[in-house]
Amino acid sequence: MISKKIRLLGLVILGAVTLQAMPAGSRITLPNGKKIFVSGMNLAWKNFANDVGDTPLDTAYFDKAMKDVADSGGNCIRVWLSTNGTNDPKYNSQGLVSGPGSQTIPNIKKMLKLAKKHNILLMPVLLTHNWVQNSINSTILENNKKMLKTEEGLKAYIDNYLKPVVTEIGNDPNLICWEIYNEPEGMVMGWSSPANTITEAEVKRSVNWIASAIKEAVPEVLVSNGAATIGHLSWYKDDVLRSAGGKENGTLDFYMAHYYGWNGTSNSPFTKSYSHWNLDKPLVIGEYASTDWSQSTSSSSPMQDAGKVDTMLTYLNQAGYAGGLGWQYQPDAGDPWMKGFETFSHSMMELYREDSNSIKLDGLSSNTFAISVSASNGGTVKRSAVGRVESGKSDTLTAVAAKGYSFEGWSGDTTATNPVLVIKSVEKDWSIHANFVPDAGTNLIRAGDFSDLTMWGTWVNENEGNEATITFSEGQAKIVITKADTLNYNIQLTQGNIALDSGVTYLVTFEAWTSKRRPLFVGLSTQGTWHFQGGAEVELLDSKKKYEIEITPDSSTTAGVLQFNAGASTEPVYIENVSMVVKTNSVRKHHRSINRTTSFNQVGYLICWSAVSNQATADLLDLNGRVIKTVSKNGPLSLKEVPSGLYLFRINDGINSRAFRVSRY
Template structure:
């Protein structure tokens, strides 16, 4: 009797589970509404997530089956699947150009499986040169749109990733004008049968969504593809996305990876912290996402065998869904855990909160949960790091109050903006001890370079150079810049011979030049220092070291960017000021004090470079300091006082 009773309970649980409506039944077909995507049935925001299948060639086609789709729905809690229909392939690999009927059959198999499991499915023309295959693209979408014209599950993605070839831009880059012209040919073919959501790729491998937002297509029910790989694409790409959203267009993350943009082939690193930052942002913004990719790399050719972004590990031979968690790769385990933690329904009385910072500091919340019941009051407190002060909030509020209490009725993003005090290094990990604070980029169409972070320095090995420096970059993003505020950049750099390095500040999204200089490197390690005064204010500044103009290597270390210390704060070498700070120079020693027992001091060169910091002893020995003029800065945690002195 006990066994029968247990069996009855299990069967009942399975039966109840089967009655839970899937996302398509719940929400209906997707439809753009301003910068959001909503359901035609629910009339509320729809945000879904799941895996993208690998190319439907090169072995990826083995996973285009009903068993694989059912597994990701029933076990992984996926509400989306993407069919990446390979177009070019070549050499008998069977892309659409070679075997259109085979590719149509693969697309159909995935769509039918998605319908059977009540989830959404992206039908993706997975092509980097779609504007060169317009006739074939029209034929494909005509056939698929006619077949699924009344099917709410389907989303059409008409150009996966426009790249740097086959277009009218520099070096053949696909420009937004090229992409828009292609879209205006394909969209009418789909619209003849289907009114469903269409996703359009954007330039630079579907990253320049801001450019599309400046000149959107006329069709109302479209979104723009946003792609990222967490180890390569960080704050600057999110800034582009924020710009696009602010202009009223909708975005869809139809592909992203947890690795660098090569799929993790070089080092296999999985960037979980940055991936979490991206997906938390997407969840709060209500943007759907598909992870690249559902495949077992043991099925792949040798040149992709190390692709760490694959969800299944190399030892997994099953392609039809019979996977256990032990079959998951490191990236796959993280992604599947993320999928399983997502709500099973779009209807919820909770709201998500995402906090971030500009500059140095942290944000605390009370209550501390990032998911709260709508109507909950949450208090946010901005806590500045040493050398920074709180300036204001941005996002859900522009208040200068700290702490700040908000009533949370919807998904909310809030940023604490901290301003650097004079002499504070605004660069994170200037000694490169934490490589995650830095990114690198090389235009692999015109340059070939390996950029590595090791031994607390960055090394750039260049095999192919171009005529411009910016084609190879070492960069740090998210640096707040203020118009008219002079910053001093200091860094050590060297090479194996004489070559040029260009260091500069620019603005994310527009890449507007904000100041910089060209320096000449030699085989001797040199320290370079110069001032830059930005002409516009942005919270998304970028520090760039551009080195694409020579094949000689580049080595960089000890980077600092500081607000230049004003030298007119005090004209005396001793005195007592209103906040109780005291300063006196006597011989080779400085005697100082402050009202707060927790006060610290620092010594800063007039160039802005910090020479000594976090001084707590009230008697400071200057015997090791070269002759010159300096600033002694006392910081009591609330305000700071600077004293100019000469020795």
């Protein structure tokens, strides 16, 4: 780290949101062939510069940190080793490196053992820009300079420290890579020492030599380097490193760079996709703030932009990057606005829920498993365990129905009907959905008094010459119509995402009136396919009247839409107190369940999808639920003409709706 008007069918409520993985080329390929997106946090130190050397590791602290990251869906922890040279490595009387501290190798092994326990990866960082900071002991400072400025010093470090350490550790499956430096550019630019204390050429030479030595000592192990900004990555291109140090194999396997709000948007990965940088290798963002920031954030350096942390890992994944690591696990002492794990954990959880296949480390050390739980409208699920569950341990899930709803059963990896589900021994990842159904008399309409306008959608088909204004005030929806064609559905007031069951009779009740007698059509349909589920036409009078309509859908769906079709007349419509309940003694004939017969893939600008149902359609929506595009069954959708940003791609097969996040950059 350096101090430095449109159809809107109600609120979109997702039962399952799945993130599309990027192509394997934007992944880190581990020695075992597994391709991953790196998701995790920095735990640069527990005790600054003293987690290696002659001091035993604080295993309890590292254990908790790794467990926290793993339980949140992360797969990597980044740790600094020698840091500033005050405790490791050791020097002889000639000021040359003689070897590692007595606890350096044991401590790294302990870190790897803990990583194995929690099934995550360890990313050890050999050196940092603190190497030549003015505040360290003068003798150590001179030794540190000699190590990097002279060939003799660099060779002694490689022979007496680097090779023994990397050889002893070997190609451990929980070692993601050896990172050579943390922000070495700081030694050149004078962050904590005079500028050019170490030159750019010396940094490049040392990276080339150290990378070569690691690969000679342990073939196939990965090597990287943590640049302060993306703008510095040009220092570490293959030809540049070979020219600087002469070692043909002294190159990096993937790039790493950091970003903080003070770096400026020109270097921001959060405003530009990976392809923008024209790089020849995957790029991991090895450090970025663990907490939201803005230009008003009180920081050690002035902020030049703003960021919302919860969306950033998902963004990096979709924008083609190979990973992201938050800074850092504990709150930062120099910039205490960065609160660490407390504010970053949700970001890892969100990404894991949406793209677990790119995060999981199958085949490494599967000691914990994820229990993914979701619920339909009308209830919640409580778990006895927190986060991931150790192999062989138990977890108890309790379905809790909200007032007016009843628990109907589980779906997904079990079809049990008891609201208390006990998984006695967890031996695999679970995906479980709790199904709740409304009791007779429970109002299925959200904000039927129009107290929450986000629950209601409006649509006026202006392309056919219709003109209308739909407003809400004092518990009333007011539809004022200037022009109308002959089709009632070209002016609509709607609410979507209503769960409907085939064969069940629903009673729709509302109060309405107009200025002069006119018809109003009220019905149910299925969002996406627009399959008509039933309805009736009523005559509105010039005085308020209560209306009741019975509708029995012919198919089940979780994407039902209540429509008030107010077209085909220019008389105004006023509506109040909308409700929709299951009619007493109505029999439920079909059980709604999670649909697993859809597939989805995004390749660049093109979204390809499929579904078994012949009624299936798909919509592209913005994050406010506005439909941007609709395509028919299995037809591809192009994002080329869509503005940059995040969207939802929703597949609806007439029974269930499933949504995926997509990006256009």
